[in-house]
Amino acid sequence: GESVGLHLPTLSVQEGDNSIINCAYSNSASDYFIWYKQESGKGPQFIIDIRSNMDKRQGQRVTVLLNKTVKHLSLQIAATQPGDSAVYFCAERRRGSTLGRLYFGRGTQLTVWP
């Protein structure tokens, strides 16, 4: 069935390197995407979002790229820090679904080592 999914369940990077977390989606009607960060023992926190009429959006140290042709979303974290260690989720809103509902991927565990 259709789903939001992630290519890699875990990612390990060295402090200072850039991280890239990927997400694939299969619903061509998806028009809005969000990345969340979940630290151990906490609820998911909003990081950045992007609408389907955009290809790229930048925040503080984070960039989200959207490739609608191949239905792929990525989160890039520049100069990764130990505090970035967390599980990262992508979520999508599907046009036509009940207003407000999001569909979440399973998450990628990012580990930053010194």
Place this chain on the structure above:
Amino acid sequence: DVKVTQSSRYLVKRTGEKVFLECVQDMDHENMFWYRQDPGLGLRLIYFSYDVKMKEKGDIPEGYSVSREKKERFSLILESASTNQTSMYLCASSLLKSTDTQYFGPGTRLTVL
């Protein structure tokens, strides 16, 4: 900042008990959601509500019910808790508009013995 609070961080209950999980948001959001989170399965939607006294089933509503008597409060009820309901429960809220960013509470870790 949006604040979503959940009544308990950790809860231990026995099989067959009735369990109430409470969620409160302070940003006048119309939408509220209950998810459960299990390792390897991500976030699964149990129920959501877009207005007071309104509710809709998510993907896994069996064994759960909800109550929304006030706009700021959304309760999840386990009528008769079972061990397979041991999980992390997350509440979220959002505005009723096209930008559907959901804001999450800290979660309740429920253990059913």
